[in-house]
Amino acid sequence: MHNAEFYGLTAQTLQGKPVSMEAFAGKTLLIVNTASKCGLAPQLEGLENLYQKYKDKGLVILGFPCNQFGNQEPGSEKSITEGCLINYGVTFPMFSKVDVNGANTHPVFRFLKNRLTGWFGSRIKWNFTKFLVDKEGNPVRRFAPITSPDKLDHYLARLLV
Template identity: 70%
Template sequence: MASEFYNLSAKTLQGKEVPMEEYKGKVVLVVNTASKCGLTPQYEGLEKLYREHKDEGLVILGFPCNQFGNQEPGGRKEIEEGCLINYGVSFPMFDKVDVNGDNTHPVFKYLKSNLGGLFGSRIKWNFTKFLIGPDGKPVKRFAPITKPEKIEPYIEKLLAKKSS
């Protein structure tokens, strides 16, 4: 049975609608991001993870969000430039979304309903991370303060399972 995750889609920063089905068979890390947050330097760790494991089947999906302390106030162009210039981000970045409330993006609605956190399903802050297996099933949720390198063992385990 196909995962509901693959029925969802999101718009990239360039305005292109991308079906999550495009990531079928890959290990996916979904992150709500912000460019003016104390945790923003995590972009570096995320990019490092992506570069080291993308050829094995890892994809990181960044979703800018301005719901926490107004830390992502810019538009598409500013977000894209900030990610590229400051952190060399080459993984897919999507349009700004809401991760809580009435306008929660469907990707986050799905992930939160499958992987509740310490505060119920609500996302508490920027850089909350959701790891999805190659079958499209949510595997684990990581707190905003969890550094990307701490997630690597989980990613490697899923990648190893994928290739066996």
């Protein structure tokens, strides 16, 4: 069933353009809080590999830079864009820097955390927490930061049939 609450949310791209989650209706989404200076940043390459493998089957990966963990995303939107593209070849949509915890939590992450809690409640513990959202806009799985993108392959293969 189409999730009107999720599809009513919006986010701003790195270029400053507002995008409604409705634009991704009918797509399977993998939503990730990223940080280019994080030790887990090489996961960007793995995420890009998944995107290239499954984008024609309906997968869209949405990256949301976040500087709430160890000051690992201190740069501007321009430096984030350049770092993701040059260092990791990222072509999937990247959004403006957001908070994923606290009073200023971005609405997309507030929604996801309320629907899928982690080991220690809803709070996101680190960069590269991943949320899998089905093509109806329903969160179906949350993955820990240390879960590498290649470990998500079989979940995606099942959802993208």
